[in-house]
Amino acid sequence: MTSPPSSAAVSRRPPPIPGARWSPADAHVRPLLLWVRTGTAHVRLDDGPALRLGAGEGxxxxxxxxxxxxxxxxxxxxAFPLCPHVGVGARGLPEVTRxxxxxxxxxxxxxxxxxxxxPFSGRGYSPDAITALLRRPGSRPPAPPALGDPGPEGFASPPMPRARGARAVAEELTRDPGLDLTVxxxxxxxxxxxxxxxRDFLADTGLTFEQWRLHCRLGAAVEFLAAGYDVDQVAALVGFAGRNGLTRAFKGRFGLTPHEFGRKLHARPGAGGLTRRAAAARQADDLIRMMRETDTPVAPEMLPPASTPSHTxxxxxxxxxxxxxxxxxxxDRRYERERGVATWIPAETEHVTGLRENSVSLPLGNASTADLHLTAPLQVRFSPAWDDYLMFRSISARSALRPDDHDPRQILGLFAEQVAAQRALSVPMxxxxxxxxxxxxxxxxxxxxGAARDAEADATPDAEIHRAFRDETGMTLGRWRYAARMRVARDLLAGGAPPSTVARRTGYAHLPTFSAAFSRxxxxSxxxxxxxxxAESG
Structure with a gap:
């Protein structure tokens, strides 16, 4: 078992959080819930007034x-942008609501x-797992009911394509079958x-894109009908314009209308259980009630554990x-991930990640194998003072709400700086x-x-401090400063930062001066x- 970095690591102050903007061309395709954790956000719709939201408002x-x-x-x-299923608005909240x-x-x-x-939809670490957050500790959704005649194989999800782009589309439609985008x-x-x-959908699944999407929607419709939703609600949830379209497609595939299926199912003993996807829809209903301030659910007493399957x-x-x-x-090796610890998970490495009870993680970004040479996990600890900034970085990395000059590579530099500051403590203290x-x-x-001129610019410590450095580290104070700075420079270079950037980050105004000091x-060089x-890491 590998423990996380020591909490004694030197933690620099986080950079200031810049303003951000959301204006993607397809923003209207899905509903949006915007929640402001801290600060102020402004929302403007083409056909409505501007809204100003403060901390704790959504x-x-x-x-x-x-x-x-x-x-x-x-x-x-x-500010966190959340995108529930497209059918949520049809179930009771079709208007802008503060x-x-x-x-x-x-x-x-x-x-x-x-x-x-x-990205791990439907397998442990998925959007469906949020349903457990509204349940009391120890409770679990009951098992899904047996579907009976027609047999369960008739309701199986369509096969997933293997090609990367097609699979990404299939996973998104599995999460939210109501999304209505053209191919x-x-x-x-x-x-x-x-x-x-x-081509990829047909080659990998034997179905055209339109056939695959229809099978996906009908499979979801079965789950929502089993959960007790009426036909109009189900049609909206799975992407049909109305109940007539759903009825025609459903009967063509299963030989029953949605109404007949629902009546037959709920007449059977043990009916009423929830699949994970249907339970996720129920969770959305609870969220709607919270926003309408009617029948507000009790705040969750715990966050359940979660994990991923083994994957690369x-x-x-x-x-x-x-x-x-x-x-x-x-x-067979476990890397612990404690509060404040950020972990680079290396590419092409089969792994399992997990969260224990009452734990929350956030993705901060990605890096290509060309940008970062990494063969084993790399960890560093950030102090709680970084919480807001790191949340902002996660939102910028994984949503359309980001600064105009957003640079996804910036997280590499920030991580390298924190690692360098932490490892600087490996010089004798x-x-x-x-x-x-x-x-x-x-x-x-x-x-x-001017950090490189510390010895000249700072007030000279008294003789006892100089003596302590010599006796306890084997170096004069000036030599110790030099060694610490060079250790930081070495780690920044090993992390891929260009020499000019490393010179600036270690306090040297000119690259030649830094290069000479590093070479000595x-x-x-x-x-x-x-x-x-x-070469050694490759």
Missing amino acids: VWIPADGRAGRTITTEPGTV FDVPRGWQDWLIQLFNLQVT ERWAARVLSSARTLR NDIHVLSWMYRGSGYLDIG PTDPRARAVAMECLRRIGEP FHGL PREYQEREA
Whole structure:
């Protein structure tokens, strides 16, 4: 078992949170729930007034192809955009609705965002898992009822395509079968072409895209009918314009109308259980009641554990523990993920990730194998002072609400800086309290303008502190500063940062000055050191 980094790591102050904007072209396709955790957000609809939302406030915006949405957030704001199923508005909230978020629901909504943007749909770590958040500890949804005649095989989900783009579309439709995009728009979302998408669906599943989507919708309709929804509600949930279209398609496939099926099913003993997808729809109803401030559900007393199946990613994934604890299992080795710990999960490595009870994680971003050389997990701890900023980074990475100059590679630099600051503590540290305080202040100031001239610019510590450095570290204070700075530089270079950036982050105003200092200490130039590290890791 591998433990997370020590909490003694030096944690720099987080950068300021910039303003952000949401204005995607297809924003109207799905309803949107925007919740402001801290700061101020402004929402404007083409056909309605502007809304100003403060901390603890939210707004529900139904799907509407006639109205555009523009959302802006002021600097310092953390606002979570949540996208429930498209049919939610048809079940009682078709208008723009402003509401307050009770404090007891806030971490629940953060976890809801995590589950909606995590790609492991339908397998443990999926949007369907949010249903348990509204249930009391120890309770579980009852098992789904036996469907009877016609046999269960008639209601099986269609096979999933293997091709990456087609599978991404299939997973999204499985999560939300009511999404009504053309194949051309689906192709654009997964950076493919309509021709390729159609070809992959047919080759991998034996069904055309339209046939696959219809099978997916009808399978979902069976689940919602079994859960007690009426035919009109089911039609809206699974993407039909009305009950007549659903009835024709349902009878053509199953030989029964939806009404006949529902009546037959609920007449059977043991009927009334929920599948995970149907339970997720029930959860959405509870969310609607909370927003309407009628019959508000009791805040969840616990967040249930969750885990992924064993899987691999083709990119490195950075995951941060906001609350509680979790784990990462690779082979027979377990990496603990405690509060505040961010973990790079390496690409092409089969693994299982998990969250323990009352725990919340958030994805901070991805990195390609070209941008980051990584063969084993890399962890670093962020202090609670970073919470808001890291939430903002997660929202920017996994939604359309982001700064105009959003750079997904920025998280690489921030992580590298935190690792470097943490590892700087591996240089010998004095134990004398006053000398140690000087050492910690030096580490905190690495990267500030003029940091390389600390020895000359700072007031000279007294003789006892100098003596403590010599006796307890084997180095003078000036040499110790130099060694700490070079250790930070080495880790930044190993993480892929260019030498010019490393020079600036370690307090050198000019690259040649930094290169000379680095070469004296390590016997290699920054570029040579970086090339050697890349060759050894490759």
